[in-house]
Amino acid sequence: MRVVVDxxxxxxxAVCMGIVPEVFEVRDxxxxxxxxxxxxxxxxxxxxxxxxxxxxxxxxxxx
Amino acid sequence: MDGRIVVAGASLAxxxxxxxxxxxxxxxxxxxxxxxxxxxxxxPPLSKQVLAGTWEPEKIVLPAARPDAGLxxxxxxGQRAVGLDVAGRRLRLEGGDELAFDGLVIASGAxxxxxxxxxxxxxxxxxxxxxxxxxxxxxxxxxxxxxxVIGAGFIGxxxxxxxxxxxxxxxxxxxxxxxxxxxxxxxxxxxxADLHRDHGVDVRLGVRxxxxxxxxxxxxxxVTGVRLEGGEVVAADxxxxxxxxxxxxxxxxxxxxxxxxxxxxxxxxxxxxxGIVAAGDVARWPSARYGELLRIEHWxxxxxxxxxxxxxxxxxxxxxxxxxxxxxxxPWFWSDMYDRKIQLAGRSGPDHDVEVVIGAxxxxxxxxxxxxxxxxxxxxxxxxxxxxxQLRSLVDTPTPWSDGIEQAxxxx
Ligand SMILES: Cc1cc2nc3c(=O)[nH]c(=O)nc-3n(C[C@H](O)[C@H](O)[C@H](O)COP(=O)(O)OP(=O)(O)OC[C@H]3O[C@@H](n4cnc5c(N)ncnc54)[C@H](O)[C@@H]3O)c2cc1C
Ligand code: SF4
Numbered sequence: 145m146r147v148v149v150d151x152x153x154x155x156x157x158a159v160c161m162g163i164v165p166e167v168f169e170v171r172d173x174x175x176x177x178x179x180x181x182x183x184x185x186x187x188x189x190x191x192x193x194x195x196x197x198x199x200x201x202x203x204x205x206x207x
Numbered sequence: 208m209d210g211r212i213v214v215a216g217a218s219l220a221x222x223x224x225x226x227x228x229x230x231x232x233x234x235x236x237x238x239x240x241x242x243x244x245x246x247x248x249x250x251p252p253l254s255k256q257v258l259a260g261t262w263e264p265e266k267i268v269l270p271a272a273r274p275d276a277g278l279x280x281x282x283x284x285g286q287r288a289v290g291l292d293v294a295g296r297r298l299r300l301e302g303g304d305e306l307a308f309d310g311l312v313i314a315s316g317a318x319x320x321x322x323x324x325x326x327x328x329x330x331x332x333x334x335x336x337x338x339x340x341x342x343x344x345x346x347x348x349x350x351x352x353x354x355x356v357i358g359a360g361f362i363g364x365x366x367x368x369x370x371x372x373x374x375x376x377x378x379x380x381x382x383x384x385x386x387x388x389x390x391x392x393x394x395x396x397x398x399x400a401d402l403h404r405d406h407g408v409d410v411r412l413g414v415r416x417x418x419x420x421x422x423x424x425x426x427x428x429x430v431t432g433v434r435l436e437g438g439e440v441v442a443a444d445x446x447x448x449x450x451x452x453x454x455x456x457x458x459x460x461x462x463x464x465x466x467x468x469x470x471x472x473x474x475x476x477x478x479x480x481x482g483i484v485a486a487g488d489v490a491r492w493p494s495a496r497y498g499e500l501l502r503i504e505h506w507x508x509x510x511x512x513x514x515x516x517x518x519x520x521x522x523x524x525x526x527x528x529x530x531x532x533x534x535x536x537x538p539w540f541w542s543d544m545y546d547r548k549i550q551l552a553g554r555s556g557p558d559h560d561v562e563v564v565i566g567a568x569x570x571x572x573x574x575x576x577x578x579x580x581x582x583x584x585x586x587x588x589x590x591x592x593x594x595x596x597q598l599r600s601l602v603d604t605p606t607p608w609s610d611g612i613e614q615a616x617x618x619x
Contacts, residue, residue, distance in 0.1 A: 159596075196510060199251065
């Protein structure tokens with residue numbers, strides 16, 4: 145599983161960080177960082193939740 | 208699980224319920240009804256990017272309505288539900304069609320209040336649908352330059368900011384003497400008005416509207432001004448009415464077996480009647496967290512509540528009512544104006560204590576905690592997404608007020 149964020153859409157609101165802090169982190173510079181681009185399978189359902197809750201529909205999972 | 212489920216309202220709550228029902232293994236027919244003929248879309252951009260002209264409508268189509276969604280939904284768009292027979296399990300549509308169902312999701316959202324006495328006057332808009340947003344955008348494209356926003360709520364304030372950024376002269380008229388007091392309290396609320404003033408918006412508080420002036424001699428009887436009590440007229444060629452919304456329950460009036468009280472009242476699991484769930488802006492449920500009936504008009508709630516209602520309905524249809532769980536989230540809201548992002552986890556209001564814990568209000572980049580009864584109830588951020596997210600847990604699990612302040616300050 146690969147996590148991809150469309151950084152043209154992302155507005156750094158940190159919603160994804162609230163759901164999967166293991167993968168998404170908004171830092172003090174207000175940019176979103178992906179901590180693991182290929183996260184383990186057990187995080188899939190949480191990442192899917194982040195995909196649904198991202199207000200900008202900026203996150204995608206590529207299998 | 209098969210049979211037929213009808214979803215009344217093809218927006219955020221309804222479509223998330225539909226997606227969840229498929230995920231939960233519902234293989235029967237899923238019929239989605241909506242009065243709005245447009246391909247179902249997301250609403251927050253309507254006062255932001257769509258109004259600004261930077262996003263086209265294709266960009267806001269909801270995931271469940273995309274061609275590749277694969278949810279096998281039967282669409283009935285442009286068709287309004289006008290009646291419900293709870294015992295007979297039938298939904299009546301405008302035009303006379305009836306849909307029998309085994310399960311129903313009520314997700315008819317909320318509809319804007321209109322200003323009385325404005326019928327027949329051109330250039331007066333509410334902002335709720337894609338058509339509304341495109342109409343306002345079109346008016347600005349066509350040269351409207353004197354915009355008056357009636358009501359300082361978040362949607363009106365966002366529309367004011369977007370119109371201002373497009374170069375219009377903008378006036379906000381608000382009846383309350385303190386802006387955003389009900390939502391953000393007397394300390395933080397006025398900062399929103401200051402933000403607008405700094406961008407050149409004329410924010411008038413404590414004003415009462417007497418009526419609209421228009422020019423019947425011109426095509427469409429366009430608005431020319433907003434008359435205030437006392438006689439002053441504020442020039443206007445575009446009026447945006449943002450005086451709040453009411454739950455979309457007109458079609459349920461008189462439906463025996465459904466309780467209406469400022470929305471569709473459900474039980475803690477979101478069941479409104481046997482085989483009928485409700486979710487989103489229309490639904491009011493008993494929150495154990497807050498010990499009262501809540502109806503929330505926020506984007507994230509519509510998603511979460513739609514999903515939850517879908518799970519509850521799936522449990523009932525599978526004959527396993529005990530699997531339906533109580534719904535009890537922490538509310539989450541954001542609003543964008545100019546270059547500021549306001550985010551709120553939990554609750555904030557005029558009766559809360561307020562403590563600015565990170566940054567300073569003068570910088571317009573800060574975090575404030577809202578507390579009541581010795582506990583943290585809300586975390587509000589202005590351009591502080593990281594800290595709001597880190598402090599959200601202070602609201603998720605009840606935290607004493609002084610501990611919350613200490614923990615928050617430690618992050619600064
Ligand atoms: C301009 C705007 C900006 C917003 N910005 C934000 C924001 O920044 N942050 C935030 O948290 N929230 C925001 N919101 C609120 C958020 O969009 C709503 O909470 C959310 O859309 C609620 O979803 P819903 O599905 O419950 O209802 P709605 O989106 O209201 O959808 C209800 C649907 O039901 C349909 N319907 C109603 N009656 C009938 C009937 N009788 N028969 C058939 N269909 C019917 C309607 O046509 C509509 O499609 C904004 C809303 C608007 C309008
Ligand atoms: S939720 Fe979406 S918009 Fe927000 S930070 Fe994550 S990817 Fe960006």
